[in-house]
Amino acid sequence: KLVGNAHPTKGLVMSTIEVKVPNIGDFDAVEIIEVLVAPGDDVQVETSLITVESDKASMEIPSPAAGKVKSVVVKVGDKIAEGALILTLESSVVENKVETKAASKTDLKTGAIESTERVVAAKSVPPSEKTVAASFSGTADMHADLVVLGSGPGGYTAAFRAADLGKKVLLIEKEPVLGGVCLNVGCIPSKALLHVAEVMEEAHEFSALGVAYASPKVDTDKLRDHKNKVVGKLTTGLKGLAKQRKVEVLHGYGRFTSPHTIEVETDGKKQTVQFEHCIIAAGSSVMKLPFVPWEDPRVWDSTDALELHQIPKRMLIVGGGIIGLEMATVYHALGAKITVVELSSGLIPGADRDLIRPFEKILKGRYENIFLNTKVSEIKPTTKGVVCKFEAPADDKNTPKEDTFDAVLVAIGRTPNGKLIDADKAGVAVDERGFIAVDKQQRTNVNHIFAIGDVVGQPMLAHKATHEAKVAAEVIAGQKRYFDARTIPSVAYTSPEVAWCGQTEDQLKAAGTAYEKGVFPWAASGRALSVGAEAGMTKVLFDRETHRLLGCGILGKNAGELIAEATLAVEMGADVNDIALTIHPHPTLSETINFATEVAEGSCTDIFAPKKH
């Protein structure tokens, strides 16, 4: 319990903490056989205070915080139980201020070394001055140096990294398995199904090349099994990795009860966990439109779609973003007729239109309908099917007023889980949408509480979550780290794939940046022609003055793999020549990045694109 007062000028808070006996199992009264500290002793977090003995075992009770022992209220021979006062600690809390200092970074535009604001944590705080629980009552059931709330790609990465750096970590997860959305109902199951879809699509296209297969017979149970096995291998692997690192996993729903405690509810049983640092990695959930009749088994979110309950004859995908289109790719390959409805004027709104136009053309030839600039205003389950009403612009004569489908997938986005964890009880600010703002070290407005992944903002991508996770864990472990990535690549694992990194051309235009571009059509790539991927294109965007690569966009097979080279180039501040003069293996799709940079500098001989001088 905090009973001290603050010294505002020094940022130092003196507090007295009552240290009580934590949950020690099913023992009413255990005997104290040793008292290991005396008034005046300095103790660290985890310093053993007393040893107790039952008829089965003896155990040491550690200090939950650092400080000076003020008084010891127990003695050898006393019988104590959970909640009994052991001693009081005088603790000095240093307000863990974030200092900013100048750091140099090469400027993308000018190539000059510029001074940027670099956020560096006050990590030099000595252990005895670590932040302690301002409202910790001393009766926590468990204690950890670091508690990570949520075990998605952000959470498990942070937990494992911190454990590798010597922290005692507790990972809280409400679901019975680790891995979060990504492993269980996101990236991994979708890619397991997309691989099958891709092979089926290719096998179908082979008939035009003289190799015909019989029509595929889809056994959805087996396919679901395959997907579940892939997921199972990874989630079981995570469990093993947690064990190897001695990361304790607590399954249950976590909610903050104070700046240093989280209450975890497991099957009705509540346990309080006390921590020095916390990383919120609570992720996001499917965004639910209020008028959607979710109770109808034919109305799906992405998690339902991944379950492969049935292959509908006609399927509506509400939302032409990445998740909706990936699911469209899967269900189309499995035999469904697809209609996509998108509110904005094009599919995958974040990508440049010159990449998306040919993509839309391919999909228009494949899907039953793509309705752009169109809103779904009603979804009504009937015995004949799910009737959906559309609102299109007045001059749009093609979009019907309504249509009936066998299944409807609503994939209009995800919403952060920030409002569902009682963050206010820890003093953590959550905005009205549920996002938690962080600085470049992933620190929230509360110094010892960090946040990462989907819950801190866009883009909601697993590789952003894992990168942020390492930053947070390393800062907590005392390293001088901050989030400084120049780019977070985006990939739609559709057929063909769409990938981009750095700045898009639209962003460069909007910012008034002087840029140039090089575009290489895959129709001129030997490899693309050989693998039936001639509809693709690679575009590089670079600074007009410095020739540094500013961005890259790729449409085509394996774009998601290819974009890694451009991402590295953007991250390292490579210029167009660096890529043009790098010998790429022939014949590969990776050459198209090389060729696009050659187009940019006028040296490409694979197409006729002399540079205008």
Ligand code: FAD
């Ligand atoms: P999550 O993965 O959302 O994990 C949060 C975890 O916290 C969950 O396990 C949740 O149960 C737990 N939790 C939440 N609140 C509590 C609480 N109060 N107590 C205890 N536990 C709690 N991203 C990509 O980069 N590539 C892709 O290909 C890709 N494909 C996707 C496909 C689909 C269908 C979907 C839905 C998403 C996809 N994503 C993809 C996005 C990706 O899954 C997320 O960006 C990523 O999972 C975010 O990681 P996270 O750690 O922030 O949170």
